[in-house]
Amino acid sequence: MQIPESYHGREQAFVKHQLLETYLLRLFMIIGQYQKNIRYVDCFSGPWQEGCDDLQDTSIGIALKIIQKCREGLKQMGRNVTFQALFIEKNKKSFQKLQNYLAARPQKEVSTTALTGDFFELRESILEWCGPNDFTFFFIDPKGWKKVVEISTLTPLLKRPNSEFLINFMYEFLLRAHSQDLFQEDMRAIFGEIPETDGRSPEEKEEYLVKLYLKRLKEIVPARGGKPRVVSVPVLEPTIDRTLYHLIYLTRHAKGITVFMEASEKLDLVQRRTRAQAKQKKRENKSGQLELFSSADWMPMEKHADPAEVKLFWLDRLTNSPCQFGIEELADMLEESAWFEGDLQAAFGELAKEGKVKNLDATGKRRSKFVHFAENHSKGEFLIKVIP
Numbered sequence: 001m002q003i004p005e006s007y008h009g010r011e012q013a014f015v016k017h018q019l020l021e022t023y024l025l026r027l028f029m030i031i032g033q034y035q036k037n038i039r040y041v042d043c044f045s046g047p048w049q050e051g052c053d054d055l056q057d058t059s060i061g062i063a064l065k066i067i068q069k070c071r072e073g074l075k076q077m078g079r080n081v082t083f084q085a086l087f088i089e090k091n092k093k094s095f096q097k098l099q100n101y102l103a104a105r106p107q108k109e110v111s112t113t114a115l116t117g118d119f120f121e122l123r124e125s126i127l128e129w130c131g132p133n134d135f136t137f138f139f140i141d142p143k144g145w146k147k148v149v150e151i152s153t154l155t156p157l158l159k160r161p162n163s164e165f166l167i168n169f170m171y172e173f174l175l176r177a178h179s180q181d182l183f184q185e186d187m188r189a190i191f192g193e194i195p196e197t198d199g200r201s202p203e204e205k206e207e208y209l210v211k212l213y214l215k216r217l218k219e220i221v222p223a224r225g226g227k228p229r230v231v232s233v234p235v236l237e238p239t240i241d242r243t244l245y246h247l248i249y250l251t252r253h254a255k256g257i258t259v260f261m262e263a264s265e266k267l268d269l270v271q272r273r274t275r276a277q278a279k280q281k282k283r284e285n286k287s288g289q290l291e292l293f294s295s296a297d298w299m300p301m302e303k304h305a306d307p308a309e310v311k312l313f314w315l316d317r318l319t320n321s322p323c324q325f326g327i328e329e330l331a332d333m334l335e336e337s338a339w340f341e342g343d344l345q346a347a348f349g350e351l352a353k354e355g356k357v358k359n360l361d362a363t364g365k366r367r368s369k370f371v372h373f374a375e376n377h378s379k380g381e382f383l384i385k386v387i388p
């Protein structure tokens, strides 16, 4: 996999777009099975830093491509789903480009609307456009944080039932700002308190700040629907080992979490490849010499779940009497740990090999995984801890 030329120098946008594309495809195909109308809102749409006129390297082009694909896919399955998309953009020049692009689109089956103005001021109009009932996916991808990610700013949207959110949380900015006096009130509005991170390592700071924000997001409960569930995935600086932002995903469905984390697990590989290529390009530019081996063929390992830790996590959750582990339980574990299902599967497999745990439903079946969480109508399989 080579990163398209138009993403060079902004490889993090490629990673973000890959996640958006992979997840939206899965999401719309699932939601389209039982809802007749699906809405998509890009609250900070751009186009921004686009490398080509067809906008295929922007969230606008990507979302519309996926919507079209899902609409056709669902139609073939006998489901006639109506898709509607709303794009918000403040910058006049970008908005003009957006309007021209939408007007020139050949596929008119998907209705599109564009509004110009400030997201903060337009929140009510956005909610009016959504109406009260249709499933709506909100993509919130700002350049900064002010009047965007504060809990009070997002609350009217978060309270809307039947909605999901993908929020770009500008971690790098917040890391720099959170301890400065100048930004204390802003931080209180975002985190609900002034985060105290003295004495923490960079990794601990990141975990603390992101978890604090996720906790605040979860406190806003919509009028109907299940409890909010939130996970986040870090997007790193392409050539330096540092987090640029977190993509935060909020849903009210356990299944949403498992599907999003599946998309993120695939993204992990994309991100490693992308960064290896960006680093190689940087080295080559510096030395003026092409390297013998392509980084597309070789990727260094990046930080991953510690297998010993994942095993302990399992042992903590299992008991000596059989418990069913289904999609709800998987979502709980993914949410709490921020690991991938692959990490949990591998650890369970090792524990089973060591004779410490057992899947009581595994006997005599051909298995592709150690635990089939989606079995028995998502109620899962019975697992037991064998050791005391």
Ligand SMILES: C[S@@+](CC[C@H](N)C(=O)[O-])C[C@H]1O[C@@H](n2cnc3c(N)ncnc32)[C@H](O)[C@@H]1O
Residues within 6 Å of the ligand: 043, 044, 045, 046, 047, 048, 057, 058, 059, 060, 088, 089, 090, 091, 094, 117, 118, 119, 120, 141, 142, 143
């Ligand atoms: C990070 S870019 C969006 C990139 C786009 N989502 C993508 O992935 O291709 C943020 C966009 O939001 C616009 N913008 C900035 N502040 C805004 C605001 N307050 N309300 C609406 N749009 C805003 C910027 O002009 C810019 O086009």
